[in-house]
Amino acid sequence: MEKVLQQFKSINKKAGLLTLLLSLMMTWTALAQITVSGVVKDGVEDLPLPGVSVYQKGGNNVSITDIDGAYNIEVASSQSELVFSFIGFETQNIIVGDRSTIDVTLSAEETLL
Incomplete structure (x- = not known):
C-alpha cells in the first residue's frame, strides 16, 4: 500500500508540474x-x-x-x-x-x- 501511495504522489507532482508549465505557456502566448x-x-x-x-x-x-x-x-x-x-x-x-x-x-x- 505504501508503494502505491508513493507512486500516486510522484504522478501527482508530475501532473502539477505539467499543469503549471501549460499555464505559463498559455500566458506567454497571450502576452506575445x-x-x-x-x-x-x-x-x-x-x-x-x-x-x-x-x-x-x-x-x-x-x-x-x-x-x-x-x-x-x-x-x-x-x-x-x-x-x-x-x-x-x-x-x-x-x-x-x-x-x-x-x-x-x-x-x-x-x-x-
Whole structure:
C-alpha cells in the first residue's frame, strides 16, 4: 500500500508540474501580441486618410485611422499580415515582420468607365 501511495504522489507532482508549465505557456502566448502603429496617407496629395480600415488578415483585430490618418493595432505575431482598405483606393497587404511602425501610402484605384 505504501508503494502505491508513493507512486500516486510522484504522478501527482508530475501532473502539477505539467499543469503549471501549460499555464505559463498559455500566458506567454497571450502576452506575445505585438502593437503596430503608423499613419496612412493618400498617394496623390500626401494627405492623411481618416477612416481607413486596418485589420489583421485571418484575425479579429481591427482598427480605423483617426482624423490624422493614425492607427494602432495589436497583432498575433511578426508573421501577421495587415490589410489596409479604403473606398476609392487600392487595398494593400503588408507583413508586419520586425516593425512596430508601419506607415502606408494608398494609391487611388484606377477604374474604367
